[in-house]
Amino acid sequence: xxxxxxxxxxxxxxxxxxxxxxxxxxxxxxxxxxxxxxxxxxxxxxxxxxxxxxxxxxxxxxxxxxxxxxxxxxxxxxxxxxxxxxxxxxxxxxxxxxxxxxxxxxxxxxxxxxxxxxxxxxxxxxxxxxxxxxxxxxxxxxxxxxxxxxxxxxxxxxxxxxxxxxxxxxxxxxxxxxxxxxxxxxxxxxxxxxxxxxxxxxxxxxxxxxxxxxxxxxxxxxxxxxxxxxxxxxxxxxxxxxxxxxxxxxxxxxxxxxxxxxxxxxxx
Amino acid sequence: xxxxxxxxxxxxxxxxxxxxxxxxxxxxxxxxxxxxxxxxxxxxxxxxxxxxxxxxxxxxxxxxxxxxxxxxxxxxxxxxxxxxxxxxxxxxxxxxxxxxxxxxxxxxxxxxxxxxxxxxxxxxxxxxxxxxxxxxxxxxxxxxxxxxxxxxxxxxxxxxxxxxxxxxxxxxxxxxxxxxxxxxxxxxxxxxxxxxxxxxxxxxxxxxxxxxxxxxxxxxxxxxxxxxxxxxxxxxxxxxxxxxxxxxxxxxxx
Numbered sequence: 403x404x405x406x407x408x409x410x411x412x413x414x415x416x417x418x419x420x421x422x423x424x425x426x427x428x429x430x431x432x433x434x435x436x437x438x439x440x441x442x443x444x445x446x447x448x449x450x451x452x453x454x455x456x457x458x459x460x461x462x463x464x465x466x467x468x469x470x471x472x473x474x475x476x477x478x479x480x481x482x483x484x485x486x487x488x489x490x491x492x493x494x495x496x497x498x499x500x501x502x503x504x505x506x507x508x509x510x511x512x513x514x515x516x517x518x519x520x521x522x523x524x525x526x527x528x529x530x531x532x533x534x535x536x537x538x539x540x541x542x543x544x545x546x547x548x549x550x551x552x553x554x555x556x557x558x559x560x561x562x563x564x565x566x567x568x569x570x571x572x573x574x575x576x577x578x579x580x581x582x583x584x585x586x587x588x589x590x591x592x593x594x595x596x597x598x599x600x601x602x603x604x605x606x607x608x609x610x611x612x613x614x615x616x617x618x619x620x621x622x623x624x625x626x627x628x629x630x631x632x633x634x635x636x637x638x639x640x641x642x643x644x645x646x647x648x649x650x651x652x653x654x655x656x657x658x659x660x661x662x663x664x665x666x667x668x669x670x
Numbered sequence: 671x672x673x674x675x676x677x678x679x680x681x682x683x684x685x686x687x688x689x690x691x692x693x694x695x696x697x698x699x700x701x702x703x704x705x706x707x708x709x710x711x712x713x714x715x716x717x718x719x720x721x722x723x724x725x726x727x728x729x730x731x732x733x734x735x736x737x738x739x740x741x742x743x744x745x746x747x748x749x750x751x752x753x754x755x756x757x758x759x760x761x762x763x764x765x766x767x768x769x770x771x772x773x774x775x776x777x778x779x780x781x782x783x784x785x786x787x788x789x790x791x792x793x794x795x796x797x798x799x800x801x802x803x804x805x806x807x808x809x810x811x812x813x814x815x816x817x818x819x820x821x822x823x824x825x826x827x828x829x830x831x832x833x834x835x836x837x838x839x840x841x842x843x844x845x846x847x848x849x850x851x852x853x854x855x856x857x858x859x860x861x862x863x864x865x866x867x868x869x870x871x872x873x874x875x876x877x878x879x880x881x882x883x884x885x886x887x888x889x890x891x892x893x894x895x896x897x898x899x900x901x902x903x904x905x906x907x908x909x910x911x912x913x914x915x916x917x918x919x920x921x922x923x924x
Binding site: 579582596597 | 721748749753754755761762763777785830834
């Protein structure tokens with residue numbers, strides 16, 4: 403038996419629908435916005451092209467890197483890594499209680515949770531450099547205010563990640579612990595902690611990785627370490643020594659990324 | 671007397687729907703009871719009202735001599751350590767060992783420092799090992815819970831309930847995640863525990879044949895109300911039909 407296909411009447415395509423008009427308009431607005439902002443930042447292709455020989459000159463002066471300063475560079479690199487490490491460890495201890503307080507499935511007090519979440523959001527919004535300015539005015543220049551700043555700033559991210567991990571746990575074991583008459587602390591210790599600990603270690607390593615990079619930048623503004631050395635050589639026009647610093651930073655970041663990624667894979 | 675419920679009710683949807691409606695029950699120490707009924711009939715709500723993890727709304731619920739709705743959180747801990755609970759999904763901590771999971775049942779008896787460090791007394795450890803032996807898991811003490819089969823995990827959960835040295839064991843659909851053969855193993859175990867240790871066992875169950883075979887008393891819930899309470903022999907086909915009957919309107923809502 404042959405069945406006839408029903409003809410479906412499609413409406414003729416409209417040349418211009420409202421939504422495509424809106425689309426063109428949005429694109430126009432975005433172009434105008436970019437042009438307006440480009441003028442504000444004095445964007446100039448000709449200046450960039452004129453600058454090219456100077457860039458080449460700069461780079462050629464860096465070559466070959468002066469490896470005689472390697473000892474000093476190594477010492478300052480160590481300080482940068484130490485700063486990042488101490489800051490990340492402090493932030494870990496601060497983030498643990500904060501993470502549990504910010505998670506909606508651990509404690510019942512809603513007011514406390516809202517306050518903690520507000521602090522975390524505010525902390526993430528304020529860059530480590532700005533926090534550093536605050537601590538410099540409190541304890542003076544050097545690596546110490548940088549460490550404090552980085553520690554406090556890291557809580558914003560670590561605390562949030564910890565809270566998210568806690569909220570994602572399987573609720574079953576919590577129910578089992580509560581039903582067996584376990585108190586709040588024992589329930590956290592045996593039903594929540596075993597589920598989140600591997601994630602916490604992974605987040606800690608990830609934050610340490612980020613903090614090394616931030617610690618380099620903090621050095622630029624006076625927290626010491628390899629970032630400080632970088633500005634020094636720059637000011638003294640010692641470009642070949644500067645090249646050594648840049649190379650060491652590159653190697654440092656790559657090495658830390660490599661090992662951190664491996665460790666994180668191993669714990670999860 | 672193990673459990674006495676008087677006019678126990680609980681509503682949700684802002685009072686429109688009853689999870690429990692005017693429940694009156696008396697359960698003696700050492701009974702083995704199967705609770706049957708459709709999903710959402712109030713079986714789970716009733717079990718969780720007994721140990722206070724899902725507090726009942728109104729009415730009285732005497733459990734082991736205390737009125738559960740009036741207990742504070744700190745007092746609930748004292749009651750719950752005498753009540754073992756077995757879950758459909760086993761609710762083990764998957765990346766801990768079998769032994770650590772069973773020792774969870776001793777937490778309420780251990781001092782705080784022991785329960786937080788996990789350094790349990792030799793006595794607690796031997797109680798836990800003995801319980802694992804009694805459910806046929808000797809030699810598996812240090813395996814990770816995640817590496818056990820479903821049936822083995824449920825036996826770990828039974829051992830966890832046993833080390834609480836409970837007066838009551840509540841089991842919420844303990845066989846629903848297991849195949850039929852393992853289901854029978856689990857209910858046999860619960861029956862043994864009930865008979866040998868005089869522990870009151872209340873099992874929510876959806877396999878009618880197993881319920882009739884092992885329970886000495888059956889209670890049926892429908893829309894939060896107790897609609898049958900008696901020995902399996904009195905549960906006729908017409909009564910079963912009335913318990914499990916799904917009316918047209920409810921089907922449409924599904």
